[in-house]
Amino acid sequence: MVYNELLPLFLVVMFWVHKAATPGKMFLNAKVVDAKTGHNLSVGQSIIRYLGYIISAIPFGLGFIWALFDQQNRGWHDMLAGSIVIQNH
Numbered sequence: 001m002v003y004n005e006l007l008p009l010f011l012v013v014m015f016w017v018h019k020a021a022t023p024g025k026m027f028l029n030a031k032v033v034d035a036k037t038g039h040n041l042s043v044g045q046s047i048i049r050y051l052g053y054i055i056s057a058i059p060f061g062l063g064f065i066w067a068l069f070d071q072q073n074r075g076w077h078d079m080l081a082g083s084i085v086i087q088n089h
Contacts, residue, residue, distance in 0.1 A: 013046040025085070035074070035084040045081045052077030 015022045020031035020040045032049070034041055041049065056063020056076045063076030074084055 009047070009050055012050055013043060016041045016046040016049070017043055021088070029088045030085050031088045032083050032085050035072075035078070035082050038086075041081065041083055045083060049077050049081035049083050052080040055080065 012022060016032055017040060019026065020033055025031060032041060033039060034045065052063070052075075056066075067073045067075040067078075072084055078084055
C-alpha cells in the first residue's frame with residue numbers, strides 16, 4: 001500500500017534529479033533547475049519541490065497562480081525548493 005503512494009514521489013524526484021524535467025516538461029522543452037546555479041536539482045530540493053505542490057494547491061491553487069505575478073514566474077513550490085523552470089535551448 002505504501003508503495004502506491006511513494007511511487008509517484010520517487011519517479012518525479014528521479015526525473016528532476018537525473019533529467020531536470022518530467023516527461024511533460026521534456027515535451028515542452030523546459031527543465032527545472034536550481035535557481036542559483038542552474039544545475040539539476042538535488043534529491044532534497046526535489047522532495048521539497050514535490051511536497052511544495054501540496055502547499056501551492058491547498059489554498060485554492062494560489063501557490064500556482066502566484067507564478068503569474070512573480071518576476072521569475074516561480075510558484076511557491078519553486079520558492080520553497082530554490083528552483084526555477086527554464087526553457088531548454
